[in-house]
Amino acid sequence: MRFLSFFALLSTAAAAIVNYPRASFYPESEEFSLTVGGKKIDTVNFANNYDYAHLAMDAGSPVEFRLKAKTQKSITSYILSPRGQNFGAKISGNELVFSASKPQYFIILINKVKEMVILVDPIEKDVPKDKGDGIFNVLDYKADNSGKAITKGIQDAADAAAKKPGSIVYVPAGSYLMGNLMLKSFTSLYLAPGAALRFTGNRNDYKTLFTKAGLFDGTWWIQTEPASDGVKIYGRGTIDGNGKYTRSQKYMASLVVPVGTKNFKYDGVLVRDGSFWAVTPIQAKDVEFTNLKILNRHDVTQDDGIDVVESQRVTVKRSIAIANDDSYSCKTWEPNLDTTKPYPFKPQVVKDIVFDDCMSWTECYSFKIGQGVVEDQSNVLFKNGVVYNAGVGMGVHHLYGSKTASNITFDTIDVENLHGNSGGIATWLALHIKDNGNNRGVGPIKDVTVKNIRARVKGTREGLIQGWSDKFKVSGVTFSNVFMGDSKTPATTLKEMNMVNTSFSEGIKFANTK
Secondary structure (H helix, E strand, C coil): HHHHHHHHHHHHHCCEHHHHHHHHCCCCCCEEEEEEEEEECEEEEECCCCEEEEEEEECCCEEEEEEEEEECCCCEEEEEEECCCCHHHHHHHCEEEECCCCCCCCEEEECCCCEEEEEECCCCCCCCCCCCCCCEHHHHHHHCEEEEEEEEEHHHHHHHHHCCCEEEEEEEEEEEEEEEEEEECCEEEEEECCCEECCCCCCHCCCCCCCCCCEEEEEEEEEECCCCCCCCCEEEEEEEHHHHHHHCCCCCEEEEECCCEEEEEEEEEECCCCCCCCEEEHHHHEEEEEEEEECCCCCCCCCCEEECCCCEEEEEEEEEEECCCCCEEEECCCCCHHHCCCCCCCCCCCEEEEEEEEEEEEECEEEEEEECCCCCEEEEEEEEEEEECCCCCEEEEEEECCEEEEEEEEEEEEEECCCCECCCCCCCCCEEEECCCCCCCCCCCCEEEEEEEEECCCCCCEEECCCCCCCCCCCEEEEEEEECCCCCCCCCCCCCHHCCCCEEEEEEEEECCC
């Protein structure tokens, strides 16, 4: 293990490129190979429509990426996202060659065959030692790193670490099948490169906490202890929800659940293959997610990326979320109702939330408030976002609850492509109120700002600024610098933006500065 750490440091010093090794659970991509700065990067064969690779590099001079389409004789077409940046891409036989000068996330489609997701993180800082004072290495607690048997050694190490605040639970490279994990105050969980925690998918291995109406029983897999403080999850390993198999067993799990906690931090660990809402801060305060990568499948329903639920002062910065369901959203719900039964506190508001530098690929909404607005949601900012592909680019869907969604901002978002529809909605922007018909309430949407947007496509259906009645309206919507298609001038009318469905709305205005 020390040799692996030393090797990583050598690689960093020589070329500022670090390859994160593929865990034993995962096969190599059959479609792609990748070299970055002349260094071979491990690839992972994942879902039926995309594979991925994970590495790190420093910002600075341009670094060459060479992505080979192994099953293709030549490249006749490609998409390289984010499209708003110039990577100097060129074709060389069956290789796509481009350069990047900073860590970031890419989605690449070659010959319309299969996407490749390249996850480039900053090189780690403050990497802990695997032994020493305050370090609780899970192998010392008989954790099985072969991936062949479920292990309780990680929970045993976490329990021991909790008795010494400020300690680190160290998970070295290896494959671990794990039951529920509870993290207590002032405990950090570090997943080293090559470490993969995997959900077994078998309900008998877990404590069932809720039942999702219309679906299955479920659990919180990795959670904080309610009323905890100062918990951290970090590193460059993987949290694997084994979602496709889990759903086949009529079970489901939220994978990372900071619940009833404060001062929680998350940095760098890859989350993949969720069977339900993958990352869910619930009734939490002062939460930071950085370098958050969520790779879910498009053939598993209700596998949201990150849902911020009844929480305050949450920041998600530098992230990618791929899912069938919403990539990034905020929600508030009724108490003691199916999924909310294990919530530790009374219902709380959503307030002061920031999603910054986030990339999305989804069948539903990329950036969203709702559907639940049972408690107020206010001061939510989505900025510097990229919609690679989605059913709906961004919006507020007020479907459940009678409280208000207000002071919502969508700023500097590039909608690259849209496809299909999400519940009959297929547009770059949808702000709408509905009554679901089950006496669960209706409420208003107020003060929404939509600015500095590039909507390369408008969607196959009309956009919405649609209230419910004279009492429950969408009001105070401001558009500023919204560019449709390849237009070089911002829209000045709702018709230009395909926002023609505006019943029960008021106070819509334009405030262009370009």
